[in-house]
Every structure is written in C-alpha cells, then in structure tokens.
Amino acid sequence: MTSARPAPSFAAADATSKPLHILKPEGLADFLASSPHAGWLRAAGFEAGLGELVLLPGEDGIAGAVAGLGTEKARRRTRFGLARAFAALPEGDWHLEGPLSPAEADEAALAALLFAYRFDRYRPGKAAKAPARIKAPIGVDAARIAAMAAGEMLTRDLINTPAQDMGPAELEAAARSLAAAHGARIEVTTGEALLTQNLPMIHAVGRASPRAPRLIDLHWGNTGPRLTLVGKGVCFDTGGLDxxxxxxxxxxxxxxxxxxxxxxxxxxxxxxxxxxxxRVLIPAVENVISGNALMPKDILTSRKGLTVEVNNTDAEGRLVLADALTLASEGGCDVLISMATLTGAARVAVGPDLAPYYTDDESMAQAVEAGAKAGFDPIWRMPFHEAYDPVIEPGIADLDNSPSFGFAGSITAALFLRRFADHPRYMHFDIYGHCPADAPARPKGGAGQGARALLGALPAILEL
Structure with missing residues (x-):
C-alpha cells in the first residue's frame, strides 16, 4: 500500500515570515504609489496577472514578494492560480498581505497546501526543492482546509499508485490504515465468501484474478444521521473478455x-x-482475463434478485456497485452516495474537469452545488432521464449492463445503478479521477472530484 505522507499543514502562526503581497490589477496603482519597490516592480513588468510573482530585494536578501491575483475572468478560468506564485517562492515561511474576500482567502489557503503535493514514491533519489510554507490567511478555518487537503492527497496517492502495488488487498490495507487512524471499525468479505454472503456480482467480476475480490465495509461514529458512501474499487480494468x-x-x-x-x-x-x-462500502476487484472470466451474454443474478445480462464485460463497474448499493440500502441510512469512474460518456459530455452527478432530491442538489462553489470543486448535474429506462431492459433478463442504444451512456449507467440504490435520497457521481495535464495545485495524475463539494453539502443534507 502507499506509505503515509505527513499531514499537510500551514506555517506556524508564530513563525518569522516574509510578506507576500497579493494584488489585483485594479489595486496595483495604489500599491505602487506607496511602495518603496515601485521602480523595481515597474522594471520587472509586474502587472498583477494571476500567479505572477516578483521577489522584493532587501538589505539582507529577499524582503518579501508580490503576487498577482489576476482579473475576475482569469480567476474563473483557472482555479488555484495563486499556486503558480507559491510554487516559485523560495523556501521559508511566508504570510499573505492584501485584501482578500473570504472566498479568495479560502482558495488561497487550499492552494497553499495543495501546491506542495508530489507523488515521488518511485523516484526516491530525486530531491525536490523544499516548498515554501505559507501561513493560513486570517479568518480562514485552517483545520477544515488542512483536512480537505489531506483527504485530497490520500485520494491522489491511491489513484497514482500503479496496479502492481494497488490491488484489492492493498486497497483493503489502505482502508484498514485509515480506519485504525480514526478508531473506525472495518470488516472485509473476500473471495468465495462473497458468494456465501450473497454478493454474487462482485464475485463474478473479480473471480478471474488471482488477487481475490472483496467487499470492504468501514463504519465510524455511533450517533447522528447516517451517511453511506459507496466507491467503485476496480483496481485494474483490462475490459475482461471484451x-x-x-x-x-x-x-x-x-x-x-x-x-x-x-x-x-x-x-x-x-x-x-x-x-x-x-459507512463506507468498497467493492474491490480486478477485471482481468482467465479461464473462468465473466463471459459476454452471461446472465447474473444480483444480490437484489434482479437478473443482469452481461452484454459487455468492460461495463463491470456498475455490476460490482449494484451489489454494494443493495447492501447499503438494506443496512439503512439517511443519505446514500456512490462515486465511480464509470463511463467514458461522462467525459465526452463534460470533459475531465467537471464531475457529473445525479440525484432526484432537489435539496441535495442545491446543497452540493453550494458545497462545490465553496470548495472550488466543479460539478454538473445530469438527469435520471426516465425515458431511457427501457434501454437498459434487454428482455431476456431484467437489466442490460451495456445497452446497444449508443447514446447517453452516463445517464443509462446511472439509471442502472438507481435500480439497486432503492433510496429516496441517493446521489451518484460519475467522476474521471485524473488531471490530464499539469495545472496549478493539480499536477498531472490522480485527482479527487466531488469530495469537497460533498463535504460542504453535508451540514445541509444531513441537518448537522
């Protein structure tokens, strides 16, 4: 499994630090009028563009720095743009100066932690420049921002780890490590026991791999409203026989x-x-090929009793999620949420930067939209369009895991899952989980999507 990384943290409140002046283009003239470094900044061509940085000279070296916050349009186009400036700062402690709105301060604080993320497990000999340490801006909930950054880094580490070191057993180990750190309880059903525990579709997808399939079941907390999260854990997907x-x-x-x-x-x-x-439920499998692999046109009987015709073994994620969602519904909860890298159709629809989500509950949708804005975590609502329900009904079985319809693949996959969620307050995210190119505070590679939006939504959704 991945080794635990130190928790991200801000520079200590009492540390000696240098000022980093954050400037918008419209405030640049006033700053230059009163700054002893005006000539220096003019000579450097500083215009307060988003992420632009100029170091300021002092008697003993560097006296401070100025960074641009850019125009409102630039900020809309690039999240965490200040991370470019943070990454260019010399090592040491820095504090931010300049008028920031509460939202701008929160975004700057999150960028101040996420910009330092590196996945260097497989390059231990390559020394990276020590990142600058930045104090949390005044008024920011530093503990909450640090928790969001730590959760995001865990997600990135797990996704970035190659399948050779992140199979079902290693994913279980990561869940056990997390449970141990927070006093959570965990149970795991593995291999043939999936059949005796009536989790047949998880077993069917994972049985071809020598790395046994399993269902990870984590519980935490004894009081309050009940939230169940279900996450697709296909540790590698060859597509199976298809x-x-x-x-x-x-x-x-x-x-x-x-x-x-x-x-x-x-x-x-x-x-x-x-x-x-x-409660966290993770069906962890590998979809590989061997003599006992799932075959096209097989018909599976799910935990719920619904039969599923397998018209494509590469549409396996919805199969393992179906049994987990049925189990979650049986266990009872106030809110049920699934997250999965489920369909390429979702990427075609909205690209890699937006996380499509589905829900029939208007209050949940409103809450998660507000959480997305507050958490700088863009999402986009998609419909459970019931006119497409007949598409996933093949006739020979109750459901089709890969209809030949040819359109609306993310919607038909979501409709498939809803047949098993059986919960009025259900939400499904069809995420990408990957940043295709380096971006501020988001290096190329694994990326969390939707988690910060949900964290911000939970108080409203669960009435905390």
Whole structure:
C-alpha cells in the first residue's frame, strides 16, 4: 500500500515570515504609489496577472514578494492560480498581505497546501526543492482546509499508485490504515465468501484474478444521521473478455478512483469529527482475463434478485456497485452516495474537469452545488432521464449492463445503478479521477472530484 505522507499543514502562526503581497490589477496603482519597490516592480513588468510573482530585494536578501491575483475572468478560468506564485517562492515561511474576500482567502489557503503535493514514491533519489510554507490567511478555518487537503492527497496517492502495488488487498490495507487512524471499525468479505454472503456480482467480476475480490465495509461514529458512501474499487480494468485496446488500458490503474475518493472524503469527515454515522462500502476487484472470466451474454443474478445480462464485460463497474448499493440500502441510512469512474460518456459530455452527478432530491442538489462553489470543486448535474429506462431492459433478463442504444451512456449507467440504490435520497457521481495535464495545485495524475463539494453539502443534507 502507499506509505503515509505527513499531514499537510500551514506555517506556524508564530513563525518569522516574509510578506507576500497579493494584488489585483485594479489595486496595483495604489500599491505602487506607496511602495518603496515601485521602480523595481515597474522594471520587472509586474502587472498583477494571476500567479505572477516578483521577489522584493532587501538589505539582507529577499524582503518579501508580490503576487498577482489576476482579473475576475482569469480567476474563473483557472482555479488555484495563486499556486503558480507559491510554487516559485523560495523556501521559508511566508504570510499573505492584501485584501482578500473570504472566498479568495479560502482558495488561497487550499492552494497553499495543495501546491506542495508530489507523488515521488518511485523516484526516491530525486530531491525536490523544499516548498515554501505559507501561513493560513486570517479568518480562514485552517483545520477544515488542512483536512480537505489531506483527504485530497490520500485520494491522489491511491489513484497514482500503479496496479502492481494497488490491488484489492492493498486497497483493503489502505482502508484498514485509515480506519485504525480514526478508531473506525472495518470488516472485509473476500473471495468465495462473497458468494456465501450473497454478493454474487462482485464475485463474478473479480473471480478471474488471482488477487481475490472483496467487499470492504468501514463504519465510524455511533450517533447522528447516517451517511453511506459507496466507491467503485476496480483496481485494474483490462475490459475482461471484451478486452480494451492497449491505449484504453493506459489509465486503468485509476479505475478505483471512486474508492479513492470516498476514502479521501471519509478521512475529511473523521478528521473534522463531524457528528454523523459513516459507512463506507468498497467493492474491490480486478477485471482481468482467465479461464473462468465473466463471459459476454452471461446472465447474473444480483444480490437484489434482479437478473443482469452481461452484454459487455468492460461495463463491470456498475455490476460490482449494484451489489454494494443493495447492501447499503438494506443496512439503512439517511443519505446514500456512490462515486465511480464509470463511463467514458461522462467525459465526452463534460470533459475531465467537471464531475457529473445525479440525484432526484432537489435539496441535495442545491446543497452540493453550494458545497462545490465553496470548495472550488466543479460539478454538473445530469438527469435520471426516465425515458431511457427501457434501454437498459434487454428482455431476456431484467437489466442490460451495456445497452446497444449508443447514446447517453452516463445517464443509462446511472439509471442502472438507481435500480439497486432503492433510496429516496441517493446521489451518484460519475467522476474521471485524473488531471490530464499539469495545472496549478493539480499536477498531472490522480485527482479527487466531488469530495469537497460533498463535504460542504453535508451540514445541509444531513441537518448537522
């Protein structure tokens, strides 16, 4: 499993630090009028563009720095743009000066922790420049921001770890480590026991792998409303007998991104000691090929009793989620949420930066939209469009895991899952879990999506 990284933290409140002046273009003239470094900044061509940085000279070296916050349009186009300036700062302690709105201060604080993320497990000999340490801006809930950053880093580490070191057993170990750190309880059903415990579709998808499939079941908290998170944990997806082309497998180590994201969100919840009862269910499998692999046109009987015709073995994520969602519904909860790297159709619809989500509950939708804005975690609501329900009904069985409809793949997958969630307050996220290119505070690689939006939504959704 991944080794635990130190928890991200801000520079100590009492540490000696240098000022980092944050400036917007419209405030630059006033700053220059009163600054002894006006000539220096003009010579450097500083215009307060988003993430622009100029170091200020002093008698003993560097006296401070100025960083640009950019225009409102620039900030809308690039989240965490200040991270570019933070990354260019010399090592040492810094504090932010300048007028920031509460939202700008929160974004700057989160950027101040996330910009330092590096996944260097496989490059131990490559020394990275020690990052600058930045104090939390005044008025920011530093503990909450640090918890969000730590949860995001856990998610990134899990997704970035290649399948050779992140199979079902290693994903279980990561969940056990998280449970131990927060006093949570955990139970795991493995291999043939999945059949005796009536989790047949999890077993069917994972049985071809020598790394046994399993269901991870974590519980935390004894009082308060009940929240259940279900995360897709397909640790690698070859596509099964409907094998993917080689190019289609290159990112399949991230097919457990839903599991990684719910574990990151669980860490945030437990670290902040939110007054709720949390359950996390992760069906952890590998979808590989062997003599006993799931075959096209097989018909599976799910935990719920619904039969499913397997028209594509590469549409396996919804199969393992279905049994887990049924179990979650049987166990009772106030809110049920699933997260999965489920469909390429979602990426075609909204691209890699937006996390599509589905719910029939208007109050949940309103809460998560507000949480997304506050957490700088963009999402987009998609419909449970019931006119497409007949598409997932093949006739020979109750349901089809991969309809030949050819359209609306994310919607039909969500409708499939809803058949098993059986809960009025259900929400499903069809995430990508990957940043395709380096961006401020978001390096290329694994990425959490939707977790901060949900964290911000929980007080309203659960009436905490």
């Amino acid at each position: 094998i993917k082309p080689s190019a289609g497998m290159l990112l399949m180590k991230k097919d457990m991104g839903g599991a990684a994201t719910v574990l990151g969100l669980a860490q945030m919840i437990m670290t902040l000691n939110l007054p709720l009862q949390l």
